[in-house]
Amino acid sequence: MADVIIKNAYVLTMNPDAGDLKNGTIVIEDGKITEIGEKTKESAETVIDAKGSVVMPGLVNTHTHAAMTLFRGYADDLQLADWLENHVWPAEAQLTAEDVYKGSLLACLEMIRSGTTSFADMYFFMDETAKAVELSGLRASLSHGLIELWNKEKGETDLKEGKRFVRAWQGAAGGRIKTMYGPHAPNTCSEEFLAKVKEEARKDGAGLHIHVLETEAELLAMKEKYGKCSVHMLDDIGFFGPDVLAAHCVWLSDGDIEILRKRGVNVSHNPVSNMKLASGIAPVHKMLERGVNVSLGTDGCASNNNLDLFEEMKTAALLHKVSTCSPTALPAHQVLKMATVNGAKALGTETGMLKAGMKADIVIVDMKKPHLTPCFDVTSHLVYSAKGSDVRTTIVDGKILMDDYKVLVLDEQKVIEEAQKAAEELVARVNA
């Protein structure tokens, strides 16, 4: 007997070899999709009737700082450097492990509610984020942020903690947790330090998560310091490879795009954060055209201000249409692929597609809504009209985390109340 069967669904497989099923059935056993088709002879303990809904791969958020949910709306409408140095970092200096746990739980709850099944995170007190992921049932690639800031000693301490974290949690939570090294950015970490981090990551077989060319200020600072941009500097020290997840990549030249393509670097595009901080417009259209793997991320809640990847999809589609003056840029299907297939590739998970043998990371979107009626094209609706709050059921690794809008894995009210309290106390400490 199978564990879960989903039936009577419009199945958006994202599998180019299979296409969609108008009235499909998915069988889940031992965390995996074992069958997908029109009908099944199997029976299961749990049968979900998904009539009137769309079943699709869970969304993948490839760049977050989960615990920053506590800073949602804390410092809006500022330049990145001012925002980070004068607002975010002083506030983060007051963070405790408990705060990070509560903020991460809130993030997990928000992601479960909005159809995100896996995410890549870079932050501090990462044991706490890992515990929140373990409890909430999500899948994640986690890294401790390494911010050397021209202080060798700080670099060493951060790297030591990063290594401890990588080793402590690699493959934890039944394989749902992967760990990475998280050197913050080429303008907050030195060349020597970045080379060292790469070497440690190689030894541990772990990936690397880094911010790259988010702002013009970074580009100018790098040119002044090294006589070349971040991408060339990172390439020259042998940093790049398919094990690298590079967030933002806004200020790229054509030559930089070619380097990213050649090295198989995974790019996380964060349109809402880039727009809110006015960092610029990443050349996503060009990257996709040249074959770079571009996925989607929200960034932290202080620069977004939520974790809703549906909103991110729509924003990506619209931003690149207006920036290229071409309504054919980033069509809905391509954006949906960025949020699923490309994200899964970036994190190296067997997810992002509904196909027999893949891990069962699945979401069910309720289409019986005024803003989703009528429905001529499911893909169009998911990108241009649906919201995270239309997700009714979220499944990760075959386990149902939210069933028909009811979150089963967390005490929702308690998570919200505790995060609210932690955030208030944190800001009181910052202002004291």
Ligand SMILES: C[C@H]1O[C@@H](n2cnc3c(N)ncnc32)[C@H](O)[C@@H]1O
């Ligand atoms: C891991 C570190 O990254 C910081 N952080 C959060 N958002 C951004 C961003 N858009 N660019 C650079 N750093 C950021 C966090 O505030 C934390 O200090």
Ligand SMILES: [Zn+2]
């Ligand atoms: Zn970030």
